[in-house]
Amino acid sequence: MLTHRFITPRTPSQMTSLIAIHRPHWQVCFLNNTCHPIIGICPAVSWTATFSGNLNIHKNNRQNQSQTYPSTYTDWQNELIAYSKNFSTHSGHGDYTNGLMGFIGYDLSAHHLNPTISIKPNQPCAYLGHYDIYLKFNKNGFDLVGVNDDDDDAFAILLTHIKNNLEGLLTKHLPTPKPARFTPTWTQADYQIAFDQTQEYIEAGDTYQINLTQKWQANLDNLAVHLPHLQGTMNAPFAGFLKINDFEILSVSPELFFEFYQENGSIHLITKPIKGTRPRHNDGQIDEQLKNELANSEKDISENLMIVDLLRNDLGKYAKIGAVKTPKRFAIESFKNVHHMVSTIWAELDNTHALAVLFGSLPAGSITGAPKKRACEIIHELEVAPRGAYCGTMGYMNFDGTGIWNVLIRTVQKSDQAEIWAGGGITIQSKSDEEYQECIDKVGVILACFDNSKPAKS
Structure with missing residues (x-):
């Protein structure tokens, strides 16, 4: 392992922004990682998944060798597992050491459940890279780490x-982001129509809950320039940024999907589904009332419980018998713009590779509904794209x-246009006006950050 230390006041999001703007071919991947930020650069090997009638994998390495071949969701999972077994293990202990970084999109995993579900065209539907070179941050700057x-x-x-390139980047100023206004693709009347159709499916017994979402879009040159301001405002524990070619993801997610960790020679995992939301308020007394209202909401508790049961069922396929526990249910956690109801589920895996659990449990139950497969089918029918x-x-x-x-909520993605989505779980007890407002509460601060973009300190 080779390291080089840089002493600098640059934040992780500022460093990521500089790399994405000035070294776009480095395929930078930033993960806030619960305030233990990691920035992966220049992957040894990368796999980009695209879909055009069939799934294709575009595999590249640092020697500029590339190949494109057809695959399937399961075959690609197995290819990644086989690749991972070629390397000696270095226990992460809650941190990145050497492995794969990237994303798996909702569309790809939903399509795996039902092949009639569409995959968004003209952008990657998944990407994973073996990042053996990365920046690890400390209180005085960061270390450049190379694992070989x-x-x-x-x-x-x-x-x-x-190292020499990074020293040059540290002398550059961060560009000033231009304000951008996102516009909704649905009116409130459009949302009402989809909401009513959702209720019809619930009343017919097709589903217990549907996570109905809507989209805002804007024209932007890039997302990287907005990352420092947005992450500085939101301080999201599971924030992330990725740039591959012309495609970017900027996430300020508050939600953990899975944390895998080693204990007593086996892999354990924690998942913390979010269901139940109230807006924050500047008046402390009103803010506390909103928090208590959420904690005692029968509707939100039942919504959260449905997703807990769904995830327990997902994990039961991979866990040792009797090794799925729910140590914390319906806890209230407060973020920059909202209060959320969060439960915690724990499991011990039964001789199953963690990548198989990850691929097999997507999409996350908190953003589909229950039962999952039917919920994905209804989402495909009702949502705009x-x-x-x-x-x-x-x-x-x-x-x-x-x-x-993480779960890629509070997330902006950009290929041709930038877009951000927001939604909430619809149950038989839901009211359309409240659910529509909840969408706005979830993305309001993010939209304001783009609309009133401020230059990050250089």
Whole structure:
């Protein structure tokens, strides 16, 4: 392992922005990682999944060798598992050491459940890279880390080249983001129509709950320039950013999908589904009332419980018998713009590779509804367009099976246009006006950040 230390006041999001703007070919991937930020650069190997009638994998390495071949969701999962087994394990202990970083979009996993569900065209539906070079942050700056077990001279030369490039980037100023206004694709009347159709499906017994979402869109040059301001405002624990070619993801997600960790020789995982939301308020007394209202809401508790049961069922396929527990239910956690109801589920895996659990449990139950397959089918019918990366997952998986993955909510994605989505779980007790307002509450701060963009301190 080779390292080089940089002392700098640059924040992780500022450093990511500089890399994305000035070194776009580095395929930068930033993960806030519950305030243990990691920035992956220059992957040894990367896999980009696209869909045009069939799933195609575009595999590239640092030697500029590339190949494109057809695959399936399961075959690609198995290819990644086989690749991971080629490397010695380095326990992550809650941090990235060496492995895969990237995202798996909602569309790809929903399409796996039912092939009639569309995948958003003209952008990657998933991407994973083996990042053996990364920036690890400390209180005085960051360390450039290179992991190479072969003591390769070429690798050491590459790392020196990257070090010199980073020193040059630290002298550059962050560009000023231009304000951008996102416009909704649905009116409130459009939302009402979809809401009423959702209620018809619930009353007919097709589903207990549907996570109905809507989209806002805007024309933007890039997302990277907005990252420092948005993450500085939101301080999201599971924030992330990825740039591959012309495609970008900027997420300020508050939601953990899976955390995989080692204990007593086996892999355990934690998942923390979010269901139940109230807006924050500047008046402390009113804010506390909203928080208490959520904690005692029968509707939100039942909504959260449905998703807990769904996830327990998902994990039961991979866990040891009796090893799925729910140590915390219906806790209230407060974020920049909303209060959320969050439950915690714990499981011990039964000789199953963590990547198989990740692929097999997508899409996350908190952003589909229950039962999951039928919920995805209804979502496909009612929503205005495929979701793309939104409501998928972004994170890392070390080669020892440890890792952290978010749920891609509070997320902007950009190919041709930038778009952001928001939604909420619809149950038989839901009221359309309240659910519509909840969507706005969830993305209001984000939209304001783009509309009144401020230059990040350079």
